[in-house]
Amino acid sequence: MILGASTFVEGVDNAFMLILGIxxxxxxxxxxxxxxxxxRYNQKKNPKAxxxxxxxxxxxxxxxxxxxLVLGMFYYGYVGWIPMKTPPSEGIEVTANARMxxxxxxxxxxxxxxxxxxxxxxxxxxxxxxxxxxxxFYIPAFRIKEDMVPGLANNRTWFEATKTGTYTIFCSEYCGxxxxxxxxxxxxxxxxxxxxxxxxxDAMVVxxxxxxxxxxxxxxxVERNGCIACHSLDGSSLVGPSFAGRYGETIRVTTGGQERxxxxxxxxxxxxxxxxxxxxxxxxxxxxxxxxxxxxxEAEIDLIIEFLKSLNE
Amino acid sequence: MSExxxxxxxxxxxxxxxYKGILGWILSTDxxxxxxxxxxxxxxxxxxxAILGLLMKIQLIAPGYTIMGPQTYNSMFTVHxxxxxxxxxxxxxxxxxxxxxxxxxxxxKDVAFPRLxxxxxxxxxxxxxxxxxxxxVGGWPDTGWTFYAPYSFRxxxxxxxxxxxxxIMGFSSILxxxxxxxxxxxxxxxxxxWFKMPLFPxxxxxTAWIQILATPVIGITLLLTVMERVLGVGVFDPTLGGDPxxxxxxxxxxxxxxxxxxxxxxxxxxxxxxxxFSRKRIYGYKAIVLSSLAIAFVGYFVWGxxxxxxxxxxxxxxxxxxxxFLVAIPSAIKVFNWVATMHKGSLNLQTPFYWATSFIFxxxxxGLTGLxxxxxxxxxxxxxxxxxxxxxxxxxxxxxxxAFMAALHxxxxxxxxxxxxxxxxxxxxxxxxxGFLTLYLPMFALGLQGMPRRYYDYLPEFHTGNIISSLGxxxxxxxxxxxxxxxxxxxxxxxxxxxxxxxxxxxxxxxTDTPPTLENWEEIPTITDSPYEYK
Numbered sequence: 001m002i003l004g005a006s007t008f009v010e011g012v013d014n015a016f017m018l019i020l021g022i023x024x025x026x027x028x029x030x031x032x033x034x035x036x037x038x039x040r041y042n043q044k045k046n047p048k049a050x051x052x053x054x055x056x057x058x059x060x061x062x063x064x065x066x067x068x069l070v071l072g073m074f075y076y077g078y079v080g081w082i083p084m085k086t087p088p089s090e091g092i093e094v095t096a097n098a099r100m101x102x103x104x105x106x107x108x109x110x111x112x113x114x115x116x117x118x119x120x121x122x123x124x125x126x127x128x129x130x131x132x133x134x135x136x137f138y139i140p141a142f143r144i145k146e147d148m149v150p151g152l153a154n155n156r157t158w159f160e161a162t163k164t165g166t167y168t169i170f171c172s173e174y175c176g177x178x179x180x181x182x183x184x185x186x187x188x189x190x191x192x193x194x195x196x197x198x199x200x201x202d203a204m205v206v207x208x209x210x211x212x213x214x215x216x217x218x219x220x221x222v223e224r225n226g227c228i229a230c231h232s233l234d235g236s237s238l239v240g241p242s243f244a245g246r247y248g249e250t251i252r253v254t255t256g257g258q259e260r261x262x263x264x265x266x267x268x269x270x271x272x273x274x275x276x277x278x279x280x281x282x283x284x285x286x287x288x289x290x291x292x293x294x295x296x297x298e299a300e301i302d303l304i305i306e307f308l309k310s311l312n313e
Numbered sequence: 314m315s316e317x318x319x320x321x322x323x324x325x326x327x328x329x330x331x332y333k334g335i336l337g338w339i340l341s342t343d344x345x346x347x348x349x350x351x352x353x354x355x356x357x358x359x360x361x362x363a364i365l366g367l368l369m370k371i372q373l374i375a376p377g378y379t380i381m382g383p384q385t386y387n388s389m390f391t392v393h394x395x396x397x398x399x400x401x402x403x404x405x406x407x408x409x410x411x412x413x414x415x416x417x418x419x420x421x422k423d424v425a426f427p428r429l430x431x432x433x434x435x436x437x438x439x440x441x442x443x444x445x446x447x448x449x450v451g452g453w454p455d456t457g458w459t460f461y462a463p464y465s466f467r468x469x470x471x472x473x474x475x476x477x478x479x480x481i482m483g484f485s486s487i488l489x490x491x492x493x494x495x496x497x498x499x500x501x502x503x504x505x506x507w508f509k510m511p512l513f514p515x516x517x518x519x520t521a522w523i524q525i526l527a528t529p530v531i532g533i534t535l536l537l538t539v540m541e542r543v544l545g546v547g548v549f550d551p552t553l554g555g556d557p558x559x560x561x562x563x564x565x566x567x568x569x570x571x572x573x574x575x576x577x578x579x580x581x582x583x584x585x586x587x588x589x590f591s592r593k594r595i596y597g598y599k600a601i602v603l604s605s606l607a608i609a610f611v612g613y614f615v616w617g618x619x620x621x622x623x624x625x626x627x628x629x630x631x632x633x634x635x636x637x638f639l640v641a642i643p644s645a646i647k648v649f650n651w652v653a654t655m656h657k658g659s660l661n662l663q664t665p666f667y668w669a670t671s672f673i674f675x676x677x678x679x680g681l682t683g684l685x686x687x688x689x690x691x692x693x694x695x696x697x698x699x700x701x702x703x704x705x706x707x708x709x710x711x712x713x714x715x716a717f718m719a720a721l722h723x724x725x726x727x728x729x730x731x732x733x734x735x736x737x738x739x740x741x742x743x744x745x746x747x748g749f750l751t752l753y754l755p756m757f758a759l760g761l762q763g764m765p766r767r768y769y770d771y772l773p774e775f776h777t778g779n780i781i782s783s784l785g786x787x788x789x790x791x792x793x794x795x796x797x798x799x800x801x802x803x804x805x806x807x808x809x810x811x812x813x814x815x816x817x818x819x820x821x822x823x824x825t826d827t828p829p830t831l832e833n834w835e836e837i838p839t840i841t842d843s844p845y846e847y848k
Contacts, residue, residue: 015690023681037655049592049659062649070638077688085627133464140763151551172697172765180768285469
């Protein structure tokens with residue numbers, strides 16, 4: 001079948017094979033029977049129908065045999081599924097946060113990443129969190145899927161990858177405008193490679209070399225946090241106003257129901273990230289964005305501002 | 314009383330009552346005219362929703378922007394779903410053929426409450442207009458036809474008219490259900506005991522009970538969603554302390570039985586057509602009746618299989634999976650009985666027979682892939698992917714749609730007193746059938762590969778399946794155009810049929826005039842035999 005790279009694959013694919021096998025058998029068998037009957041009993045060949053009496057034995061046969069078969073299917077489906085519902089007590093724990101329209105992953109040591117890095121042959125327990133609406137955490141190569149439900153505590157899934165490589169993570173629960181772009185990747189690494197990545201001290205703080213391109217770092221932040229799903233870089237309006245050519249301008253917003261003019265400055269950018277509904281740009285709707293407080297630091301906002309400035313050039 | 318004497322001889326199509334012209338139709342309480350009103354309404358809205366579907370498939374023919382942006386696409390699959398589900402397949406066969414043929418098949422002059430029947434149609438039309446009005450007051454909704462919480466409270470798009478419209482249509486459905494239950498209980502011709510009743514009325518009876526008992530749940534749910542959006546009550550919205558999974562439970566408590574509302578009458582129609590074109594008694598009459606009732610009953614308890622990955626508790630899940638497998642059995646029994654009916658028959662290979670046999674084929678594919686979805690392990694992988702989209706199109710479009718077309722080609726001469734062009738009907742069927750399979754079969758592969766549903770854009774690895782599928786859509790629409798053109802043209806200009814019984818059917822509707830007179834019968838017939846006594 002399709003690529004498989006977790007310990008669940010065998011159980012799930014066995015159930016697939018059993019069900020699809022029986023299904024093809026019946027589909028082909030019954031279809032051929034119908035074709036045979038059309039050939040054998042069409043009006044030209046068989047001008048007179050023979051009336052046949054109902055047979056209770058026959059009715060029972062084609063009730064009981066399918067019943068046994070579906071019970072078998074149920075059993076295989078159950079056996080392939082129960083390991084998904086019983087996470088082991090040992091393993092690394094990651095919290096997956098979903099929002100419109102991006103994922104991020106927070107590790108126990110505080111490391112945050114937009115891709116899910118995991119070691120091979122190790123149980124990984126994923127706590128599923130949704131910040132706004134329903135999303136779903138789907139990795140076809142691992143055969144797992146579980147909805148991410150806002151407000152639902154202790155919602156988790158787990159897996160143990162068996163092959164190194166990069167596999168796509170999809171959001172499979174419809175979540176609005178950019179649903180089909182809500183993708184991420186799970187990167188399965190060799191164990192020592194993973195622990196090296198995990199404990200990389202440089203990753204924990206934003207390291208800014210003196211000659212760094214601040215605007216470029218800002219751009220990476222904007223991409224990693226999924227901002228551009230709603231805020232374009234080319235001046236077109238999506239769900240929210242574009243980032244392009246606005247920094248430093250005077251703009252019209254609605255604040256607490258009152259229209260007013262304010263300057264698009266550092267204060268405004270910070271407020272828009274931490275309290276998105278405080279000032280709503282004219283022509284847009286409140287309630288579309290949730291606060292990034294605790295997700296984006298003030299130091300990071302400074303970099304984003306450098307990026308916004310660079311868009312004016 | 315000269316009017317009633319003439320009405321005994323004039324067909325219901327020509328009959329002139331209190332009102333003339335179009336008013337004579339939209340204010341008519343004659344069950345046959347009401348049935349045709351539904352048919353015409355459905356023809357219009359099916360065409361609209363089918364065009365939306367075609368546009369979506371054209372968008373998906375290549376990754377990225379093809380002909381529309383994501384907001385337009387999301388609105389399109391929402392409105393396509395709402396129209397197809399609430400306007401076409403839920404009312405579907407009961408509203409058109411149930412209204413037209415239930416009284417004819419049980420030997421009654423009309424349904425029990427003719428005015429309520431007309432009111433149902435009016436509610437239905439008002440519901441549709443309310444849904445579509447959203448386009449003119451803020452844009453179409455973009456939630457999907459399922460209106461899942463909490464997205465349906467967050468989206469800036471205009472969700473309220475769609476919810477409210479669906480709510481109104483729910484009443485139409487409930488009233489039709491009540492009408493049919495009372496009609497079947499009280500108005501069967503003398504001698505027609507329960508087990509001498511034809512199978513189509515039997516399935517209408519099972520369906521009517523689901524309509525009466527399940528529809529109020531969706532009504533309340535939709536109303537709660539309206540209240541949530543307008544007043545912020547906090548039943549489903551987690552930010553107000555509500556539970557989004559509760560919404561899914563309430564939604565599917567209706568919407569799963571609704572699948573049986575869609576398919577049961579289709580099974581009934583197929584059970585009428587196969588004996589007539591096989592010149593043979595239906596095989597296993599009682600088995601078909603009992604399996605219909607079993608489906609209607611067990612169908613209430615399987616809604617959780619839409620929610621295997623929703624975050625619901627594990628123990629509930631395997632109970633739901635188990636029951637889902639049980640509900641497969643009555644459907645399997647029906648398939649075996651239909652095939653057995655053809656055995657040793659004398660098969661009359663006409664258009665309705667082609668539709669009926671291709672129904673069995675696509676229904677089997679829909680049903681068997683349903684087993685993949687009912688099993689826990691496999692469901693997790695394909696849930697919310699294109700596999701599900703393919704599966705339910707095979708059931709509700711393949712199953713119900715093919716049964717509808719079979720019924721339409723079967724009863725057409727009785728309804729209009731004219732015959733369609735048989736060769737064009739067959740060409741239309743063949744084109745449609747080929748297009749249908751090309752459109753939906755690749756979606757199973759896409760789903761197994763992992764392509765989620767409701768996807769405006771996709772990764773390059775899904776391209777091949779989507780190209781084939783989109784080409785299939787074009788072929789299928791071409792087939793639908795041939796079929797519809799042929800039928801619409803023939804309803805006015807087709808060859809006249811005066812024979813009461815052009816197919817040689819044994820059920821009562823074939824003993825009335827073609828087309829039937831206003832009150833159907835000069836004298837109510839008395840029933841002595843079972844409905845399929847071929848000698």
